[in-house]
Amino acid sequence: MNTILETDNITRSFSGDRRTEPTHVLKGISLKVRKGEMLTIVGPSGSGKSTLLQCMSGLDAVTSGSVTIAGTAIGELNLDQTAAFRRNNIAFVFQAYNLLPAFTAFDNVALAMRMSRGSVDRAAVRSALQSVDLADVSDRRPGQLSGGQQQRVAIARALATSPHLLFADEPTGALDTEAGSRVLKLLRDYTVDGKSVVMVTHDLEAAALGDRVLVLRDGQIHGELISPSVSQVLDAVEHARRS
Structure with missing residues (x-):
């Protein structure tokens, strides 16, 4: 099987109080990620990119639909099983780093x-x-580290476990141009051995490194690009903003 991840019509809603309607963040997203593929996700702010990443990785539960990773429907696992599955199969690079403050980088x-x-x-x-x-x-x-250094520790942490599937949420957001380019090359090269990367980014040059680029708008897939140029990604995002 060449597919490492598949989502089937997933939705994610957040309930308000009795006087307000639920907020529908994801509205029926179906996609597949192949082994050895780098998939990047872009879109206007508030389009649901980070929520989609968290639902795909099992960090957040979907409201409806299903997520399958390496043949396992993660929505059918209990909390302990889900945590064990994530530890053994995936890694996640967070925007907020999530490093333990009492521990050294090592x-x-x-x-x-x-x-x-x-x-x-x-x-x-x-x-x-x-x-x-x-x-x-x-x-x-x-x-004792700068924000950029902490982000690179978080990336090293993800790479060290050699997961089948690596999720990255704005992995270069806190990095300067040189460090960001180095990290992007690491993520791009990570797929050479059949491993897969799914990355959310606002950086259109970073997005264009993907084998495929998904453009989100209002919780739905607005467009899909295959090995695009930076200008094609820019045009697609601008079109999503105007639509």
């Missing part, structure tokens, strides 16, 4: 590996930090 990366594999390959941890140019600050805690 230990933050090592903890993810220990939870996923049950043991730590210290050489692999060092290699992951080296790949994001942070080997020289591996003994520092998050509070």
Whole structure:
């Protein structure tokens, strides 16, 4: 089977109080992600990009529809099973980093590996930090690092566990141009061995690195581009804003 992830008509709504109507953030999204594919997701602010990413990864439950990863319908798992499945199959790069403040950069990366594999390959941890140019600050805690450095630790943490499927929510948002380019190359190269990346981004140059680009608008897929140029992504996003 060449598909690593599939969503079938998923919706996500948030209930208000008795006097307000529910907010419908995702409105029936069906898509597939192939093994070895980099899928990028763009769209105007408020279009549902981050919510879609969290639902696809099992971090947030869908209101209706289904999400299947590597043949497993994650909505049919209980909380403990879902957590174990995520640890063993996927990784997530958060906008907010989600690093443990009492742990060094090395230990933050090592903890993810220990939870996923049950043991730590210290050489692999060092290699992951080296790949994001942070080997020289591996003994520092998050509070001693800049926002960009913390983001790169979060990316190293995700890469170190070698997940089948890696989700990234604005992974270059806190990085300068040079560091951002290096991280994007890492994510692009990550798919070479049949692993897959799904990335939400506002950076249209980053989005154009994807094998496919999905354009979201108002919780629905507004368009799909195959290996587009930056200008084609820009045109598609502008069209979504005006529609």
